[in-house]
Amino acid sequence: MSVRSDELPVGFEVPAFGRSLTRAMAITHASPMKNFHTVLEDARALGYPDIVIAGPMFTCFFSEMFTRFFGAAWITGGTLQFKLVKPVFAGQTITARAVVTGREPNADGVRVELEAWCEREEDGARTCVGTAAVQLSA
Amino acid sequence: MASWSDGIEPGLDLGTRELVITPDWIEKYAGSIDDRNPWYSVDSPFGGPIAPAAVFNYEMELFGGWHPPNIKGHILNTDQTWEFHRPMRPGQTILLKGRVHARYENRGREYISMEATAWDEDGQLLCRTVTTHAWPVQHADPGVEPAP
Numbered sequence: 001m002s003v004r005s006d007e008l009p010v011g012f013e014v015p016a017f018g019r020s021l022t023r024a025m026a027i028t029h030a031s032p033m034k035n036f037h038t039v040l041e042d043a044r045a046l047g048y049p050d051i052v053i054a055g056p057m058f059t060c061f062f063s064e065m066f067t068r069f070f071g072a073a074w075i076t077g078g079t080l081q082f083k084l085v086k087p088v089f090a091g092q093t094i095t096a097r098a099v100v101t102g103r104e105p106n107a108d109g110v111r112v113e114l115e116a117w118c119e120r121e122e123d124g125a126r127t128c129v130g131t132a133a134v135q136l137s138a
Numbered sequence: 139m140a141s142w143s144d145g146i147e148p149g150l151d152l153g154t155r156e157l158v159i160t161p162d163w164i165e166k167y168a169g170s171i172d173d174r175n176p177w178y179s180v181d182s183p184f185g186g187p188i189a190p191a192a193v194f195n196y197e198m199e200l201f202g203g204w205h206p207p208n209i210k211g212h213i214l215n216t217d218q219t220w221e222f223h224r225p226m227r228p229g230q231t232i233l234l235k236g237r238v239h240a241r242y243e244n245r246g247r248e249y250i251s252m253e254a255t256a257w258d259e260d261g262q263l264l265c266r267t268v269t270t271h272a273w274p275v276q277h278a279d280p281g282v283e284p285a286p
Contacts, residue, residue, distance in 0.1 A: 019171060055269075077222065081217070
């Protein structure tokens with residue numbers, strides 16, 4: 001898979017990556033830790049309705065979205081930064097999305113800049129927000 | 139510059155962990171997101187399978203020595219930064235180095251950022267991450283001024 005930079009104008013939407021997050025996925029992700037990310041009773045004791053999905057899960061969502069779309073370019077030069085702004089619980093459906101916000105030509109091709117976020121299907125809220133960038137050949 | 143009586147300050151070395159990227163580890167990643175990309179088990183543009191770029195996504199949580207004792211209230215992950223430099227392979231031995239990157243207070247919360255860098259056995263940087271955690275402030279350290 002190889003994406004050409006001239007196929008990515010500002011405003012281009014990267015194909016999304018979404019999943020319904022189950023307790024099993026949360027536990028697999030955060031094991032071997034035993035806390036509110038893996039134990040339902042611990043989460044409820046803190047006042048949460050269900051297991052709280054650990055923040056690094058969304059690194060996986062973003063990285064899978066960008067690996068699928070940008071391919072090797074993501075593996076060898078992708079950058080990502082995001083803030084976790086709302087908690088996500090097991091049972092909710094989250095979709096990672098990104099849109100091209102800038103294109104900066106350079107000696108190696110074009111650096112493509114993106115706004116990236118995760119969106120909760122149940123209410124449309126953005127649960128994490130950030131930016132990413134990847135270097136593509138011309 | 140602020141200082142903390144517990145010694146957990148920017149630059150504090152959290153140690154180096156030698157890790158082997160096993161098929162079980164990759165399967166754990168795949169199970170976490172309910173997705174099995176054939177790049178991680180069959181073939182990739184790099185020739186043969188690679189590990190997911192973010193295979194280390196949870197490893198910062200497993201470093202010790204970065205949070206003060208007796209924290210009241212739970213710790214929340216607030217920010218993540220990642221740079222991916224080179225592919226990693228199943229079976230590859232990785233050196234993961236951790237250190238405290240920053241520590242500060244803001245609006246009633248205390249924050250600690252940790253940096254991890256992953257290196258191959260030839261000393262090439264594979265990826266870098268900075269992850270930040272926060273919890274309610276619970277002491278009035280004279281060296282710390284809350285941000286406005």
